[in-house]
Amino acid sequence: MRLLLVEDDRELQANLKQHLIQAHYSVDVASDGEEGLFQALEYQYDAAIIDVGLPKLDGISLINRVREKGRDYPILILTARDSWQDKVAGLDAGADDYLTKPFHPEELIARLKALIRRAAGKASPLITNGPFSLNTSTLEVKKGQELVPLSGSEYKLFEIFMLHQGEVKSKTVLTEHIYDQDFDL
Template identity: 40%
Template sequence: MRVLVAEDDNPLACELARVLRTAGFAADTSANGEDAAHLGDTEPYDAAVVDVGMPVLDGFSVVRQWREAGRNFPVLILTARDTWTDKVQGFRAGADDYLTKPFVPEEIVLRLRAMIRRASGFAASRIACGELVLDSQNGTFELSGQPLRLTGFEWRILSTLMLRKEHVIPRSEMIERVYEFNSDVDSNSMEVIIGRLRRKIGPVRIETVRGHGYRMTAHPAPPPR
């Protein structure tokens, strides 16, 4: 899963990106509102963290532009202002959640996980596909009741598949949701990671739909004819 951090305070932006990457997310950063608006309009983010007081274009305007353009990923607004009118302005612009500074960076991880889960249509924090379970609150996976150890890339891919289980995700979209902006992506890296995941969770759960992409399913694939 991939998140945009739009924050002009460079030390804070770097710290948020570090915390998000440690939690398994791919994290892009932007230091001004104009760049943030462009990235959010052209890249497939699962969520965004947006500071209100950015240069060039303020955070409220950024979120408003996204919503007017039909970009519906969840947005968490950050601000040093703790007034009711500012909160109202953020929600009217299209934000989904609001956090005032100072804050504990790890709280953003919890809020983002909850927002992404709800945006994907899941109310409960535990999401199951057969014997595989994602605890979206903790960001952990279990297989048959046992903890599943995953690399960062494996976690991003498996989380993306679980949140859209039984739906085909195009390979190009999967790459965009797993890798950060301007990453150098090897042509067969996705297949390599999918192969590792299949060895860990069983090959019948991740289907390759030829010419389309990948699908997480709880049902075994039919035997080849």
Template identity: 60%
Template sequence: MRILVIEDDLHLADNLRNALEKERYSVDLCHDGEAGLFHITEYPLDMAVVDLGLPKIDGIELINKARAQGITIPILILTARDRWQDKVEGLDAGADDYLTKPFHVEELIARCNALIRRSAGKANPEMTAGPIKIHTRSQQVWVDDKELSLTAYEYKVLEYLMVNPQKVISKSELTEHIYDQDFDLDSNVIEVFVLRLRKKLDPEGVLNPVETLRGRGYRLKSQW
């Protein structure tokens, strides 16, 4: 999953990136509202974290303009303002949730997880597809109640497929959502991750959990 953090405090932005990357998110950073607005409207994202007190374009204006352009990803606002009116203004602009500074990073991560699940219609952190079960908070994976050990990117591929059931996901879309923005989008590394993931989910080759649709991409098996 790919998150955009728009925060002009460079130290805080770096801390948030490090914390989110430890949770296996891919993270893009912008440090002013103008760059943030361009990024949120031009790049594929799963969520944005937006500070309200941004230079060039403030967070409220940024959210208003993004929503006016049809951007529907979840947005969490950060604010150092403790007036309830500021929080209401942010939510009315189109934000989905807010945190008041200072905050615990663990709470921000939990809210990000919840917003992404909710946007995919998954209120529960535990998701299942046939014999496969994942817990998005602990990032554990089971098949027939046997826990598997996946690499970070194998897990990211599986989680993205689980969050988007029935959808055909192209190789480029997978790459864009699990890697940072400067990754080589022409790389065939996704094919390697999918192959390894299949072997771990289905070592006997009987389930075919990840289907390949030639020329289109991948899809989690629709019928079990």
């Protein structure tokens, strides 16, 4: 799954990227709102994590523009602003969830998994197709009761197929969702 992370705090950005990569996500990063807007409109993402307090273009404006352009992937707001008014503004702009700093990376990843599942029309972390099952919480793939060992890239590919059953995906789309933008293909 390919994510966009728009965060201006370089240390937090690097830390989050590392946690997300360990959770088998491909992560593109942007450090300001303008760069984030360019990437959000230029590339296909499964979800985005956007800070509200960004330089050049604030996160709420960024989300508004992304939604105006018809991008409907899930967006999670990540911010230190925790008043109910800020939460309402973010959700009204088109965000799907709101997480305040400080937070635990495990909570962020759990929320992302839930948002991506729901966007694909799946409420449960257990997705099945024939004899195969995928548990997006434990990252386990099984055929019947037997655990199927997969590499990180194989897991990402299998997850895309399971979340988009019956859909045709081009090689380009699959490649973009499996690898980071700076990965040399």
